Amino acid sequence: MIAVIGVVSVSVDIRLKPPARDAELQKKQDDEALRLAGIDPETGEEVSAGGRKLEGFSQYYERTMRQQASENYWNEVGIGGGQFGGYDPVVADKDTDIRVTTSGCAFNVARHLAADHGADVKFVSVVGDDAFGLAARCELEQAGVDVSGMKTVSGSTPVSVEIHNVIGDLQFQRENTGVMDELTPSVIDSCAEKLEGADIIFVDGTVPAATLDYISEHYSGKSRIFFDPGSIAGGTRFADSAMKAHLVLPGRMEAEAMSGLQVLGMDQLMAAGQAFEERGVERVIITLKGGGLYYKEGTQSGLIKPERKLTFAETRGAGDVLSAAVVAASAGGEDSLEAVAAAGIEAAADFLKDVTDERPY
Numbered sequence: 001m002i003a004v005i006g007v008v009s010v011s012v013d014i015r016l017k018p019p020a021r022d023a024e025l026q027k028k029q030d031d032e033a034l035r036l037a038g039i040d041p042e043t044g045e046e047v048s049a050g051g052r053k054l055e056g057f058s059q060y061y062e063r064t065m066r067q068q069a070s071e072n073y074w075n076e077v078g079i080g081g082g083q084f085g086g087y088d089p090v091v092a093d094k095d096t097d098i099r100v101t102t103s104g105c106a107f108n109v110a111r112h113l114a115a116d117h118g119a120d121v122k123f124v125s126v127v128g129d130d131a132f133g134l135a136a137r138c139e140l141e142q143a144g145v146d147v148s149g150m151k152t153v154s155g156s157t158p159v160s161v162e163i164h165n166v167i168g169d170l171q172f173q174r175e176n177t178g179v180m181d182e183l184t185p186s187v188i189d190s191c192a193e194k195l196e197g198a199d200i201i202f203v204d205g206t207v208p209a210a211t212l213d214y215i216s217e218h219y220s221g222k223s224r225i226f227f228d229p230g231s232i233a234g235g236t237r238f239a240d241s242a243m244k245a246h247l248v249l250p251g252r253m254e255a256e257a258m259s260g261l262q263v264l265g266m267d268q269l270m271a272a273g274q275a276f277e278e279r280g281v282e283r284v285i286i287t288l289k290g291g292g293l294y295y296k297e298g299t300q301s302g303l304i305k306p307e308r309k310l311t312f313a314e315t316r317g318a319g320d321v322l323s324a325a326v327v328a329a330s331a332g333g334e335d336s337l338e339a340v341a342a343a344g345i346e347a348a349a350d351f352l353k354d355v356t357d358e359r360p361y
Contacts (some may be wrong), residue, residue: 002113002331003149003195003223005124005188005215006106006204006230007180008136009158013316015097016165102136104158105204105230105320112324114144116347119328122194124149126182132157149191153182180206185214195219200331202226202323205234205254209241216243224330228323229254247283247330248276249323255286266303269294273301283337285326285344287319295341302338304345308352315352322348 031041040047106125113119123145127133129152136157140147160175188195188211195201201223203215212227219225224246229235235250235257248258256263259275263286273284273296284296292305325347329340 001120001122001198002200002202002327003122003124003198004106004110004113004145004202005183005207006104007158007183007206008102008107008125008127008133009104009160009175009206010132011099011101011103012159012161013097013099013101014161014163016163102132102139104206105228105234105323106202106206107136107140108317108320109202109204109228109324109327110145111140111143112321113328114140116321116324117328118144119331120146122146122149122191122198124188124191124194126151126153126179126187128153128155128157128179130155130157132159146194149194151182151187151190153179155179155182181208183207183211185211187211188214188218195223198223200224200226200327202228202327203243203245205229205231205237207237209237212237212241212243216241216245220244220246226323226327226330229258232257244280246281247285247326248281249285249287249326251287251289251319266294269303270296270301285337285341287322289315292345293322293341295337297337300337304338304341306345306349308349310352310355315355318348318351321351 034041035047038046106123110121110123114121121144123140127136127150133152137147137150140150155178156176158175158177158179160173163172165171183206198219201215201219203212203225205228207215216225225244226247226249227238227243227245228249229238229251232253235254238248238258239260250258252263255261255269255272259272261268261272261275263269263272269286272286273294276284277296277298282297284294286294288294292303294303295301322344326340326344329343334340334343
């Protein structure tokens with residue numbers, strides 16, 4: 001049995017689109033988008049950002065660098081400038097891409113484990129007493145997840161609203177996260193019978209630091225604890241806690257928040273892996289957007305790249321698919337971390353197989 005602990009959220013994703021441009025301006029937009037992705041538009045080769053090349057896989061730009069480059073670019077091409085690429089954000093556009101989904105790392109992993117891998121999954125969480133909370137419960141039940149550990153509390157299920165510019169960079173975000181604080185040690189204690197006997201307890205970064213400590217204190221000797229921060233904030237919660245984990249699954253920037261180290265190259269990946277090991281983590285998988293993953297267990301480590309690299313494509317959701325596959329392979333008795341990591345890459349690649357790699361505008 002696998003237990004999954006985390007808070008459900010609702011994601012409202014708004015992606016802006018510019019009006020059509022003439023061919024010359026369109027090419028300039030294409031070239032600049034490639035440069036922002038770390039690719040030389042003339043040669044198609046990866047280039048470094050300020051001398052900071054991430055060896056062996058795609059470039060990563062700090063968010064502030066990307067935002068500044070984006071704003072400078074749109075001002076230069078003279079289409080109104082500003083961070084929204086010439087858009088007045090209060091003007092409605094019937095072609096704007098707006099998506100509303102039930103989400104959250106733990107929610108997605110629980111759903112994929114049950115629906116895609118046929119796992120016996122018990123979900124422990126808190127949701128608001130609103131339509132979003134009811135919908136999340138129903139969606140998990142339909143996937144085959146045991147939701148008897150979901151507690152309903154007074155208030156709104158967390159909602160995150162994001163506005164992305166035409167290059168895909170996040171420009172605006174607002175969220176309400178009060179319900180997350182309701183996932184207290186007492187909630188975990190009330191679900192003790194459901195957690196007893198779990199082979200793996202998967203925990204995400206929405207869980208408060210005090211609750212992470214409680215889970216670690218009471219279950220680290222009984223179950224293998226897997227931690228996926230799900231966000232930079234989740235990585236910070238892990239850093240602020242004393243949680244002991246068997247395996248951690250951060251992305252590159254989340255690994256920075258968790259370890260306190262900069263992670264921009266292979267040497268730094270190895271240093272981060274060592275830092276996790278010194279904290280007591282037995283297995284480390286650091287995912288690299290568009291560029292595979294790094295894994296480490298003891299003296300064994302390596303880099304696994306995907307067969308197809310996606311520069312512009314929307315890859316949201318692939319990380320949770322990968323995490324679910326890693327958990328399923330581990331629960332299935334696979335001993336080799338390399339094989340476990342490879343199963344994750346394979347699942348993510350299958351999830352993205354029909355995704356086209358086209359510019360987002």
